[in-house]
Amino acid sequence: MIRSDPSRTTRTLLFGAGLAAILILTASCSSPSREYAVPAELCGVKIAPSVLDPVLPPGKNVGTSSTAVGENKRCRLHVDDESTLSASIEPWERNASAPDVARVALAVDPSDTPSKDRRFIYSKTGAVGRVNCPNTSSSNQFLWATVRVTHDEATVGEMRELIAAYADAVAASSECGEMLE
Known part of the structure; x- marks a missing residue:
């Protein structure tokens, strides 16, 4: 029988949650884009x-x-x-x-x-x-x-x-x- 290490599972879940939070903050804080060509x-x-x-x-x-x-x-x-x-x-x-x-x-x-x-x-x-x-x-x-x-x-x-x-x-x-x- 293989047992999982509860502290390793917790670390993995915390890492995943932290990564998701960073991605959400990055997406919500990113600058709006310029979709037009700058005039000459x-x-x-x-x-x-x-x-x-x-x-x-x-x-x-x-x-x-x-x-x-x-x-x-x-x-x-x-x-x-x-x-x-x-x-x-x-x-x-x-x-x-x-x-x-x-x-x-x-x-x-x-x-x-x-x-x-x-x-x-x-x-x-x-x-x-x-x-x-x-x-x-x-x-x-x-x-x-x-x-x-x-x-x-x-x-x-x-x-x-x-x-x-x-x-x-x-x-x-x-x-x-x-x-x-």
Whole structure:
């Protein structure tokens, strides 16, 4: 007759219960997934998906909508029909500074982190940056780009990367010529 060791059976049952608990907790605590492709443009302005990817939330569907108010152009990126990122291009007087633009922008404040060259100001929810348009020495205006996220999943560093890439993408697009004519 073979007898089983009660302490071994107990250990096996406890191990199995512990493993099951870990699997259940892992499944319930895992992050939601992103089922959409990260866009390669914001309303016609080409931008690397690698700078958009870290600031976008999980979800199933993505889309964009654009509006123009006066001389300002705004692009909203929606995930599952909720606005998650807003980007704008705005003409400002030539002598405007990043703190001037941040003063009226949403989700960024003039006292937030400035770049060393003072071209950008950024926080974990918003950023502003001057667009260095080519061939605009005769213009009385500069273009400024702004970006804002409506969730808390972005970091200050990711927003810095996003505003720098977006401002450079605007400079490389047709927006400079169209908006500063």
